[in-house]
Amino acid sequence: MGFFKRFGSKEVSSELKERLIRDCAEGLMSSGMSPDEARNLSEDLFNEAIRLIKKDGISLDAPEDTGDQWLEIEQDDSKIHMMLDKKRAEGVTDEDIRWWWNRHHLEQRMIMLQDSVARMAALDYWKTKGLPMDAAIKKVCKAFPMYGDPADPAGGTGDDRLLPHELKDRINRFISKRLQTASDQDRLEGEVKLAESYSSFNAFIRAEMLNIKPKK
DSSP states (O other): OGGGTTSOOOOOOHHHHHHHHHHHHHHHHHTTOOHHHHHHHHHHHHHHHHHHHHHTTOOTTOOTTHHHHHHHHGGGOHHHHHHHHHHHHTTOOHHHHHHHHSSOHHHHHHHHHHHHHHHHHHHHHHHHTTOOHHHHHHHHHHHSOOBSOTTOGGGOSGGGSOBOGGGHHHHHHHHHHHHHTSOHHHHHHTHHHHTTTSSSHHHHHHHHTSOOOOOO
16 A cells, blocks of 8 residues: 555545545445444444554545546556556456545545444354354355455455455445345345355355356
8 A cells, every 4th residue: 555655644524524424324224223323333433444544654635536547657657557457357447446446545444344344243143143253254255245455365265365345346236236136035145145156255256247267
């Protein structure tokens, strides 16, 4: 993330803060959380996002058109060109790059944190069902796409490796379309059922959406 450390450090505007908290709360409510719980959790996630960004040394006033800038200058900047080529090798398109990088870093981080909340809730659910930690983690990895740096071995290997954050919007739309045409039982089971015949949801996405042949 060294691309962003050259910018200043102005404070976040109240308008941006309210928009991010509101959008996050709406997403949490859509998953069944009450308005008060969603608002309180969204405020906590906002504060945590601020803390993590400052910890990483990333400025709060980086431009919100980074994706457009990268695509415009990549042919003249070998470092950016190499970075984007690695993303494209993982199935990322230019539109995906714009979707993820033409937004504030705080919004990116809050999206990541909201994903973590959903996955931790699912993990806790399977643990309460008596599953050991390893089995519960496998259940979660079958139910949700896992995002991050695909090159990070801690996030899995082969087709189970992490998916780039840039793919998130396209994956969400792909899942919605699949569920619309699924049987009642598939729709009841949700993503777990969609990835049933794969080692993980990430492997399912690579095979079914990205059309990437499984690694042997």
